[in-house]
Amino acid sequence: MSKIYAIIVAAGKGERMLSNISKQFLLLSGKPILLYSLELFDSLDEIEAIVLVVASEDFSFVRNNLLLSGNLKKKVQIVQGGSNRQQSVLNGLTALDDDADFVMIHDGARPLISRQVVLNIISESLDHDALAVGVPVKDTIKIVDSQNFVVSTPKREELWIIQTPQMFRREVIFEAHVKAMSDGFIGTDDCILVERLGHNVKMIKGSYHNIKITTPEDLVIAQELINNKGVIE
Ligand code: CTP
Ligand code: MG
Numbered sequence: 174m175s176k177i178y179a180i181i182v183a184a185g186k187g188e189r190m191l192s193n194i195s196k197q198f199l200l201l202s203g204k205p206i207l208l209y210s211l212e213l214f215d216s217l218d219e220i221e222a223i224v225l226v227v228a229s230e231d232f233s234f235v236r237n238n239l240l241l242s243g244n245l246k247k248k249v250q251i252v253q254g255g256s257n258r259q260q261s262v263l264n265g266l267t268a269l270d271d272d273a274d275f276v277m278i279h280d281g282a283r284p285l286i287s288r289q290v291v292l293n294i295i296s297e298s299l300d301h302d303a304l305a306v307g308v309p310v311k312d313t314i315k316i317v318d319s320q321n322f323v324v325s326t327p328k329r330e331e332l333w334i335i336q337t338p339q340m341f342r343r344e345v346i347f348e349a350h351v352k353a354m355s356d357g358f359i360g361t362d363d364c365i366l367v368e369r370l371g372h373n374v375k376m377i378k379g380s381y382h383n384i385k386i387t388t389p390e391d392l393v394i395a396q397e398l399i400n401n402k403g404v405i406e
Pocket of ligand 2: 185
């Protein structure tokens with residue numbers, strides 16, 4: 174049986190949220206945002222253990238408060254974050270146990286990831302080096318230049334919004350992160366780091382509800398989605 178570990182990155186400052194408290198600790202229905210994904214991965218038999226990447230100033234709150242309030246069963250290893258998301262993921266990858274075959278990397282700022290979507294990505298993982306959850310775009314997307322003139326209009330049916338989790342063979346994503354660092358390449362997700370080494374990435378269709386909590390209006394939308402849980406895909 175291959176061993177799957179989860180890395181949850183939650184070491185960001187949440188600057189666009191404009192809140193005193195880091196956004197991953199804000200409450201939705203009385204529960205900290207970060208606890209939603211922690212509890213989901215904790216509840217899955219397929220996941221061996223969780224590596225939780227947080228800022229060093231949040232270590233004591235996470236250890237003495239958040240993890241205890243969550244009543245979690247699995248081992249949660251706390252790792253210090255880096256100055257950007259990519260560095261935080263690399264810190265998590267470096268901390269993984271040697272027996273990890275696959276790693277599932279998830280943003281702590283995406284509390285509405287559904288159990289079924291996580292199971293879907295796991296069920297396809299044996300056939301691929303890299304997989305990512307996403308959804309087809311609903312809007313038409315334009316490429317725009319620095320003067321705000323439209324350069325081109327990509328075909329909508331070829332465009333997807335990329336989300337997390339993104340799942341990889343451990344050695345593939347580790348090599349890709351080390352290579353990116355030595356090249357000075359910073360990507361906006363983890364897949365791009367394996368794409369640039371020529372690996373195929375399999376998209377797994379997820380849910381439009383799996384939003385990343387980024388700005389204050391996302392909190393309102395997420396709360397509304399939770400209130401109407403019956404309609405969550
Ligand atoms: N993240 C991280 N370490 C960083 C930056 C981001 O672990 N140095 C995490 C965030 O905590 C979040 C995820 O990466 O779970 C996605 O990042 P983003 O939504 O950009 O969060 P923040 O960087 O915290 O927000 P902002 O960019 O508005 O400051
Ligand atoms: Mg950020």
